Amino acid sequence: MVKLYKFLRQFSPYICGVFLFLFVQVLSDLYLPTLMADIVDHGIVNNDIGYILQIGGHMLLIAAGGTLCAIIANFLSAKTAVGFGRILREKIFAKVQSFSLQEFDKLGTATLITRTTNDVNQVQQVSVLILSMMVSAPLTCLGGIFMAIHEDPGLTWVLLVSVPALFTVIGIVLSRGIPLFKLMQIKLDKLNLVLRENLTGIRVIRAFNRIEKEKKRFDEANLDLMNNAVKVNKIMAVLMPMMMLIMNFTTIGIIWFGGIRINNGEMQVGSLMAFIQYTTQILFSFLMMTMLFVTVPRAQASAARINEVLETEVGVKDALQTKVVPLKKGFVDFENVSFRYPGAEQPALKEISFSAGPGEITAIIGGTGSGKSTLVNLIARFYDVGSGRVLVDGVDVREISQEHLRAKIGFVPQKSVLFSGTIADNIRYGKEDASLEEVEHAAQIAQAMDFVAGMEEGFDHIIAQGGTNVSGGQKQRLSIARALVKKPEIYIFDDSFSALDFKTDAKLRAALKPEISAATVFIIAQRVATVMDADRIIVLDDGQIAGIGTHRELLSTCEVYHEIVASQLSEGELA
The missing domain is CATH 1.20.1560.10 (ABC transporter type 1, transmembrane domain)
Incomplete structure (x- = not known):
């Protein structure tokens, strides 16, 4: 004491x-x-x-x-x-x-x-x-x-x-x-x-x-x-x-x-x-x-x-001096990255290497526990890599301050989290000084305007603690709007469309394309329909990359991806 x-x-x-x-x-x-x-x-x-x-x-x-x-x-x-x-x-x-x-x-x-x-x-x-x-x-x-x-x-x-x-x-x-x-x-x-x-x-x-x-x-x-x-x-x-x-x-x-x-x-x-x-x-x-x-x-x-x-030693420490490369914006590189959770017998990720840049959509798919969420958590530096490097704009994320790094990222988590306050307050969580027009635009892209307009108070509708007075799909759309209003260089959608019906999912992805065309986009999804149009699909299996390529390339070269697609699409769609 x-x-x-x-x-x-x-x-x-x-x-x-x-x-x-x-x-x-x-x-x-x-x-x-x-x-x-x-x-x-x-x-x-x-x-x-x-x-x-x-x-x-x-x-x-x-x-x-x-x-x-x-x-x-x-x-x-x-x-x-x-x-x-x-x-x-x-x-x-x-x-x-x-x-x-x-x-x-x-x-x-x-x-x-x-x-x-x-x-x-x-x-x-x-x-x-x-x-x-x-x-x-x-x-x-x-x-x-x-x-x-x-x-x-x-x-x-x-x-x-x-x-x-x-x-x-x-x-x-x-x-x-x-x-x-x-x-x-x-x-x-x-x-x-x-x-x-x-x-x-x-x-x-x-x-x-x-x-x-x-x-x-x-x-x-x-x-x-x-x-x-x-x-x-x-x-x-x-x-x-x-x-x-x-x-x-x-x-x-x-x-x-x-x-x-x-x-x-x-x-x-x-x-x-x-x-x-x-x-x-x-x-x-x-x-x-x-x-x-x-x-x-x-x-x-x-x-x-x-x-x-x-006195707890913080595992993720800020760099004493942030390195910035102004000529690059939104480039992400994984170089032989491995990661193991404390106390785990097996690593969650093993020897992961790939690159992603602005204007590209990189989808990550794989079975439960394959390491999809862990991979994107390393980009935002929620954890530090065990070995290898994660580079953002050519700089190791460990050499960038967390504030500077996360200012570049619009993150939509797997479990949608809303805070007590109005709908507008929750969307402005991504950008504190966002105007009402920016809030409405983000909601429009996120396909949230239909249910927001149906509420008596509109954007002034009060969200209960934990978002218990809105549905799972509504929470996901508001979480997406929160990331969109920030207009970041890197978007991470961690299984953020799982609670949406197929029609809303398709409309949302169509509206997102022009909005995020200049950014680097990572999408984690379970549905093949959500990822099949991506520029690059990374297939994870037991923490390792089982294949990288487009939808058509992976169908013929990656057995794991073929099995995932076959479990979701009919033979006609598969052909």
């Missing part, structure tokens, strides 16, 4: 203010019992009303000052902790944005959400406690001991008995509670994972009548978290009663032996009352430190998880 506190530097004035005001508050709290003892021993005993009013007025002023200092200190500590939490969330979000898909695969989405929200909250809350108690608890303890000895050294042996007893109870409770606190975040991760899978997969769950099974799975994760929390609370529930018991016995001991000392004329009543208050302050300071001991381990576990994200 200490590593994270480097982000507190900008709050140094606030932290200094917290320490200063808490120091003044502690001094006022420690001085009040002494004044009370003076009132009893000198004012009440001597029936001196003037002295009582004078010292009482001093007590009111000191108490008011201490309260004001406590309020200001708590305000500054809360402001510091909340600002600290904001910075942590910003740092985590920025770090996650720099992750390649490899880091997302390694860490998982559910745990990243938990670390950005719950873990940051844990660290934020314990930061408030640390700022509030780090000064007040030790000062109160040490100051209370000093003042208690000052009032009557003869009774301090009672503290020598009660304080070790208190430490023993705290040690036993924390030794059993801390491991369970560390488990809380892990079990919360599991619960979030199950919940997220249920929410995102609700249609599949209902379609296969697995509601009861998923409910049982959620209940198991929820029960596991609850049982762990119950164990922790049972252990911690012992702490407060035991501390109060020790405090009460300590008070009884002080009154008992203090009464004897008063009877022997060795101590005054006011001093006994002050001694009791100082003892209470000492024991409560231990209680405050115990609260820190309880919360810090859980926050420490959260801090470790946050640090894991912030």
Whole structure:
């Protein structure tokens, strides 16, 4: 957790203010019992009303000052902790944005959400406690001991008995509670994972009548978290009663032996009352430190998880200096490219070599798991190649900044993703300053105008989270429009026509031809009808190129392609 506190530097004035005001508050709290003892021993005993009013007025002023200092200190500590939490969330979000898909695969989405929200909250809350108690608890303890000895050294042996007893109870409770606190975040991760899978997969769950099974799975994760929390609370529930018991016995001991000392004329009543208050302050300071001991381990576990994200080595790193070749625009070359996913036994791509340029449509076809999507992911540098090179405009993509590289690419993913907002907002995601005419033109080319015009609000129609209020085909067309409005040098359509009917597919491809005629185009598709007119068809089989050529060339030279075509077209169409 200490590593994270480097982000507190900008709050140094606030932290200094917290320490200063808490120091003044502690001094006022420690001085009040002494004044009370003076009132009893000198004012009440001597029936001196003037002295009582004078010292009482001093007590009111000191108490008011201490309260004001406590309020200001708590305000500054809360402001510091909340600002600290904001910075942590910003740092985590920025770090996650720099992750390649490899880091997302390694860490998982559910745990990243938990670390950005719950873990940051844990660290934020314990930061408030640390700022509030780090000064007040030790000062109160040490100051209370000093003042208690000052009032009557003869009774301090009672503290020598009660304080070790208190430490023993705290040690036993924390030794059993801390491991369970560390488990809380892990079990919360599991619960979030199950919940997220249920929410995102609700249609599949209902379609296969697995509601009861998923409910049982959620209940198991929820029960596991609850049982762990119950164990922790049972252990911690012992702490407060035991501390109060020790405090009460300590008070009884002080009154008992203090009464004897008063009877022997060795101590005054006011001093006994002050001694009791100082003892209470000492024991409560231990209680405050115990609260820190309880919360810090859980926050420490959260801090470790946050640090894991912030210290994760990013697989895809930006080049220190971007190389640009202005004479080329949209050229893509693969030179003996191989790639293997982390932990996979076999490479996803092996020795891939080809070239594509502006004005050409390169189609990629192959069976499931043949490496089609992996290949285009390497162009956008979502992953880095294992060996070989991917060149864009004659420059290795690893020598181009990701921002510069992706500014050249219009990407339509296999799974269409829309964001909450209007249809126009989603299309403008490709070009933020696109005019309404550009948005309408992109929608027209993408064959989206027919359903957009049918909506009452048109382009101002609100898209729900995840695009749940539009169909799969509509989502695909809006995703295509989003890429078209960008007017990039390279288009990548990753199986982006699969949800379209044959008529819409044909109309879309016909409208696309003049629009993307000057760009380099990659189309991944399962349908032969979608790729047969491409300038170049790359056939992938088990991560390797089984053939490259036009539709007619591949029919006679590539057995894999012939089998794919034969499975989709009739003998007449095949001929």
